Amino acid sequence: MAEINSTERKSSGVKKVISWLLLIIFLGLGAFVYYKYYFVFGEGVKSGYLNYAVKKGNLFKTYEGKLIQEGFGSGKTGGITSNEFVFSVDDDSIFQQLELNSGKFFDLHYKEYHGVLPWRGNTVYVVDRIVNMK
Template identity: 35%
Template sequence: MKDNTRTWKSRFKSFLLKVLLGVIVLCALTLWICSWTYSEGTRAGQLIKISEKGVFFKTNEGELNMGGLRMGNPNDGLEGNLWQFSVLDEGIIKELERAEGKRVKLSYKERYKSMPWQGETNYFITNVEVIDY
């Protein structure tokens, strides 16, 4: 009977170890895939907001008014053409705070998915350039 108990415990430990290893590999794969850059580009407009948001994870988020209007919900009519983005770098946050209310050109990288501690959007700002008229 002791041999059966030992065999059962051994199988159970082996099963748990395989499940734990699978979860670790799945988490690592998810983090790796989410760090891929989907697209890169620039957008220009008036920087209207930069703020820190979040309950558990504090992230830095902003909005850019790209000008013009777009159709929203047919019942709501026209709305402003706003673009929301996230910021990871402290230096860029400081630049954005100084440029708030001004026309800017923002370089960004778009990722497939952002983790909750990175930001609310998939767009991450990599460079800020104030546009002088």
């Protein structure tokens, strides 16, 4: 009878360790996914002329756009190029306003994430509102 009790205690101890380990792994994985894809790393406003606003995608149709900012930056080949801000849009009404006013000057508020989700867009920058349009 003493042998049965010690065997039961050992197996219940192993089950506790395994269940705690699985819980810690699950919580760690959840924290990583939140930090990588949902935690807002930064937010701000970018200004420039709207170059394009498009709806594209194979499986998930997302809204994408490009803002041409005033000033010049250094290109990869050593030449001078314009500054570009490539972004995604998560709201239909914001996209429609951008689509109808291509070429105008915009101040766009955006949120920056660490990772890209396919249903949110192709970039880590997601525009959530239009601050000003000229």
